Amino acid sequence: MSTAQHKIGFGFGARSTAGEVLDGIDLSGKLALVTGGYSGLGLETTRALANAGAHVVVPARRPADAEAALAGISGTEVGELDLADLASVEEFARRFLGTGRPIDVLIASAGIMAAPERRVGPGWESHFAINHLGHHALVNRLWPALAAAGGARVVTVASSGHHSSPMRWDDVQFERGYDRWLAYGQAKTANVLFAVHLDRLGAEHGIRAFSLHPGAILTPLQRHLRQEEMVERGWIDEHGNQADPEFKSPEQGAATQVWAATSPRLDGMGGLYCEDCDIAEVAAEEGEWVGVRPYAIDAGEAERLWKFSADLTGLG
Numbered sequence: 001m002s003t004a005q006h007k008i009g010f011g012f013g014a015r016s017t018a019g020e021v022l023d024g025i026d027l028s029g030k031l032a033l034v035t036g037g038y039s040g041l042g043l044e045t046t047r048a049l050a051n052a053g054a055h056v057v058v059p060a061r062r063p064a065d066a067e068a069a070l071a072g073i074s075g076t077e078v079g080e081l082d083l084a085d086l087a088s089v090e091e092f093a094r095r096f097l098g099t100g101r102p103i104d105v106l107i108a109s110a111g112i113m114a115a116p117e118r119r120v121g122p123g124w125e126s127h128f129a130i131n132h133l134g135h136h137a138l139v140n141r142l143w144p145a146l147a148a149a150g151g152a153r154v155v156t157v158a159s160s161g162h163h164s165s166p167m168r169w170d171d172v173q174f175e176r177g178y179d180r181w182l183a184y185g186q187a188k189t190a191n192v193l194f195a196v197h198l199d200r201l202g203a204e205h206g207i208r209a210f211s212l213h214p215g216a217i218l219t220p221l222q223r224h225l226r227q228e229e230m231v232e233r234g235w236i237d238e239h240g241n242q243a244d245p246e247f248k249s250p251e252q253g254a255a256t257q258v259w260a261a262t263s264p265r266l267d268g269m270g271g272l273y274c275e276d277c278d279i280a281e282v283a284a285e286e287g288e289w290v291g292v293r294p295y296a297i298d299a300g301e302a303e304r305l306w307k308f309s310a311d312l313t314g315l316g
């Protein structure tokens with residue numbers, strides 16, 4: 001990494017909202033691309049960026065649903081994209097590059113969590129494929145548009161879930177037994193490592209990359225969890241209402257990715273993991289689930305993942 005992984009402090013925090021982070025920042029004339037930008041944190045991210053003047057492109061597996069969700073937000077457009085399908089990624093990128101527009105901000109917000117075992121593409125585990133490989137392919141396909149911006153930022157939405165698993169190099173695709181939480185954790189570690197190596201490759205082209213933990217928020221990301229399980233974890237009560245006071249609102253949850261994508265305080269920096277609208281500290285010890293684990297920002301691990309992903313996707 002080019003910058004130390006330490007807090008810098010900027011007046012924002014865990015309860016700041018995306019709108020507050022963008023107050024006073026004019027994104028007129030900028031183009032942002034937000035995967036998953038029509039649901040949950042992605043939707044709030046799209047809303048905040050558009051309200052600040054950006055034109056926001058929202059790739060969507062379900063374009064009709066995206067159009068409906070974004071109907072009240074001006075300055076947005078929807079394109080068809082399935083991150084689980086590399087042919088779909090290629091077609092989306094071909095269409096976008098054909099418009100000749102640069103990309104100033106790319107936020108990789110789409111993803112799944114704790115899903116039942118599912119294989120996509122040539123048999124890839126779905127969390128790794130959708131959360132990581134699809135975005136790896138998308139960024140590499142869109143590289144010319146990012147480089148053309150003359151100062152682009154790529155932001156991957158990871159999670160404190162990365163604390164649960166490093167890269168499982170002996171069984172990345174969970175072919176010897178499936179665990180949905182370890183699969184999610186490995187994919188989130190991959191999101192962090194992706195930003196580390198992307199920044200290393202992109203800095204000379206004006207492309208800087210960051211990853212982040214948005215915080216705990218109730219969104220459609222929990223669609224694969226039973227209500228009883230969330231009650232047991234203390235997230236909600238028996239009536240389905242939020243029970244954990246540490247949980248953020250969607251507007252607060254979108255703040256860190258918007259901050260990482262636009263804050264002038266991060267100019268000249270990159271390859272960093274953020275949380276609560278600041279650069280995070282390296283995790284002091286296991287079990288705390290705060291900060292970033294050393295294995296997720298290891299440059300050697302990041303390069304190994306990049307090469308592994310390039311071999312699988314044929315890109316990079």
